[in-house]
Amino acid sequence: MKDEQPQIDPGISTEEKIKEAARRVFTRKGYAATRTRDIAEESGYNIALINYYFRSKEKLFEIIMLANMQLFLHSVLDIVNDRETTLHRKIELLIEHYIDMLIKNPGLPVFVLNEINSDPLKLVNRLGFIEKHPDAYIIKQWKELAATGVIAPINPVHFVVNILSMTIFPFVASPLLRNRTGMTQEEFNQLMQERKKLIPMWISEMILKK
Amino acid sequence: MKDEQPQIDPGISTEEKIKEAARRVFTRKGYAATRTRDIAEESGYNIALINYYFRSKEKLFEIIMLANMQLFLHSVLDIVNDRETTLHRKIELLIEHYIDMLIKNPGLPVFVLNEINSDPLKLVNRLGFIEKHPDAYIIKQWKELAATGVIAPINPVHFVVNILSMTIFPFVASPLLRNRTGMTQEEFNQLMQERKKLIPMWISEMILKK
DNA sequence: GTCTATATACGGATAGAC
């Protein structure tokens, strides 16, 4: 919408500023706990203007939710479907990518997982646009490797779950973790940087048959 | 409160019934999305009675939150501080315990993590009562093992994070996971049962120096 | 203790001026 105007810098249009403010507040507090007033305050504008641009809190939320889900899920498809990189390298890249993205957006996983949890039915509609790649190239690679017999005879879902768990969960549990260990934010980020190397190593050990 | 009355079966007193209903609703929808009306409906009583017993939605929530945090954190202390079991066995028991508890209360982690996230400051007060065991017996065991030199030279926080990640995260991501794989609830639970054996195995491999 | 009826506040959304 509104792209018919010759915008000088579209990144800082009022509409974009409100959207950015909304993304921050929604992501931090979730849909229900966010008041339109909070977004108004955060953006520097007022309630009326938010509804002028987005009609309602709910419509604005849908836009943010979609963007956050994209950020959370869609960004990995390029990696997963690249035909040049090996399986092992793909896993490395995936983990690096997620950790970098989550250091920039630490609140994202809790937000997405919480909203999905409070209304799992909406998930189906929202994920429709991602359904495109049902069998990614990475799956083919996995099957090829499995055919050679070097992979541990365990349901592969376990390994996917392990990669995502070890990568994403620390961000989800970060406040608790920091509270228990006395780590600072900076130390936590450092820990996650270390994990970029460690997790692929651990995963390799799990995958390879002994 | 109210423990001065000779209650025949305190487990099914009205107060307990409301508390149980509140626990279910709050845990499913979170504080902000829960209306006192929902709790009234779920309990079979009405709003007035809820306020009669608990004064306000917020006070009731604090009680539930505390109980859920206890369930989430406190229950492991017995395991962690037992002086009879080996380190490896402790890890096994811990994982078993969590998986059993989370199969019964699948919504618990998202609830706790979300509420903590939306207000990390309250965490400090709420966790005060748990602060008791700063150096659990398990830590002593870890240090003893580390002194023998058989443990990989990596920050031990990584291993704690890995155990919790691989155990808890699947429950957090369960709706997403089920949506992507087409698993049923029953199949998911079965997967988690398998992980009771697998996770300790993986962790051992990670810990032991190669 | 438990209910119905109601006061009061709060939040989302719009009207209308500029």
Add this chain to the structure above:
DNA sequence: GTCTATCCGTATATAGAC
């Protein structure tokens, strides 16, 4: 496009009858 003022539904909490 952006603001102020306001409307109106909904949610919490209480008063008061039983």
